[in-house]
Amino acid sequence: MLGCRSYDPKLIGGHPHDGADGGNDVVDSGKFDASTDSSVVDSGPNQTSDCRQHTTCKLDHAIAVCSEGECLIAACETGYVDCNDVAEDGCEATLDSVEHCGVCRHGCTFANGSSRCSDGTCELAECEMNFGDCDGSRDNGCERTLTTLSNCGACGTSCSLANAVTNCDTGHCIFAKCSAGFGDCNGDGAKLAEGNGCETKLDTPDHCGTCDTKCSGATPYCSGGRCTGVVCDPGRADCDNDNLMCEADLTTLSNCGACGQNCGPLSNATATCATGQCAATCQSGFKDCDNTLANGCETNTRTTSNCGECGRPCTYANATTNCGSGACALASCTSGYGDCNANLTQDGCEQRLNTLQHCGNCNQACNLANAASSCSSGSCQVGSCNTGFANCDGRADTGCESNLVTSNQSCGACNSACPSNRTCSGGRCVCTSNSNCGSGQTCCNGACVDQLSDEANCGSCSNVCASGSTCCSGTCRNLATDFSNCGRCGDRCDSDKENRCTNGECRCANSDSCPAFWRCCSSGCKFGLGC
DSSP, X not given: OOSOOOBOHHHHHHOOSSOHHHHOOOOOTTTOOTTTOSXXXXXXXXXXXXXXXXXXXXOTTEEEEEETTEEEEEEEOTTOBOOSOOGGGOSOBOTBSSSSBSXXXXXXXXXXXEEEEETTEXXXXXXXXXXXXXXXXXXXXXXXXXXXXXXXXXXXXXXXXXXXXXXXXXXXXXXXXXXXXXEOTTSOGXXXXXXXXXXXXXXXXXXXXXXXXXXXXXSOEEETTEEESSOOOTTEEOTTOOSSOOOEXXXXXXXXXXXXXXXXXOTTEEEEOTTSSOEEEEOTTEEOOSOOGGGOSOEESBSSSSBSSTTOOOOOTTEEEEOTTSSOEEEEEOTTEEOTTSOHHHHSSOEESBSSSSBSSTTOOOOOTTEEEEOTTSSOEEEEEOTTEEOTTOOSTTOSOEETTTOSSSSSSBTOOOOTTOEEETTEEEOSSGGGSXXXXXXXXXXXXXXXXXTTSSSSTTOOOOTTOEEETTEEEOTTTOTTSSSSTTOOOOXXXXXXXXXXXXXXXXXXXXXXXXXXXXXXXXXXXXO
8 A cells, every 4th residue: 555654453443433432432642642643643634535645644523544545534533423424524523413413314303493402312492483392292393383272372372252253373362253143242352361252142132133233113023133023933034024924044054043144165164054053064184173163174184283183293203204194104213213113103213223233224233343333323333443453444344354463464553564475473474484584584483583693582593692792693792891702793802912801992901911012001002111
């Protein structure tokens, strides 16, 4: 591999890039110094085009390694994780965001509300205008519309008035009109709960059809909301006001309960007046949830907020649902979760898919070769390598594929290859015979050595020279005192002038040891009378 130095496998084995340690990959500064290592380096700017052209490669928020000409992530900085499995942008994500909350790709979304991520858990921040979390369940978000008569402006706040039609279209309760056959004769309808609604029935001689209509005559009658001179049976009225007969049936759609009072048409419903009261028979898939006849069957009961019945939410834990058929069904589990026990109606998508048993999918085990596996990010990654193994190719799916004890390609460290004449044993490139060694060398304990000068194998394998000795021509010598090797191997003292070796220098003992007419001086024998 060109341009890349080998790196210490312990760095790879001990520091994954999968969101371990609570979602944050940790680089132990006590074991790694980015300033001194040129093949495994700290964050950016990114240098990823072709690390064969550089001695280092850099990735954002990551410890990077150059493997076979590619920059790969060895580990992420504290607080960062590689969620998109793309090396080029480094460790791009944090696990405290609404996009990756606690687990990679586990997004925080709530129906009709905003979200936040706190300590790796999605929380509902607040509801949108005119929506409320009325059931207190995090899973279905702000499930209630606060523009209905039963939840008007706030959860559980009713918008109703005796014998009256009200509306809450804006989230505020408003008095619209009195129900058919009733009147607000004391004028307090707009006071809502502070008044008594439409308190007066408009079928009496004093209030006939309207609050201000009073029937006159000696024996006044009111029938169908009109003054008449004849007495009509229940359900009949003198609607043409001829005072001759009660010709009108008050159970028809054009005279429903009163003369000229229409019943219908109604939205998504069939109008009926069999009892003299206007009623609606809803079409399939619709219901009258606001109890307001005027808008018919206004609610579609094939939605997740009204599924089959008024106000019945269609929600499962950690899931997206649909109610297109009027029955609640699962559309998909929230990213990072699965329905692994096939018990959707009881606990929804109950299983987080970041465990070793359920990694990315239900029942998909994370068990990598020669490694302690990790799935905290939702994908199977190397947590740490077993002793003697390393993840030299930077790939999670192959685990810690390299045996640093015996691999000739990665001997002792990733990408540290043994020469062709050596074999990897115990994490070292060793020789096995003298034939593996060059001229003048001998294979001793796996290493090719020169026994003429190797102080650990002087003259023979494992013959170690004592402290202060040097191997000279295969024999351990003390260069401070050896007459034949004085100061360095092969430096022999002149026997005619110096007859001893002191502190690695040749010296004479006295003048008697020097030739005639020579004197013994500090630097040796000198000719003449003085030194």
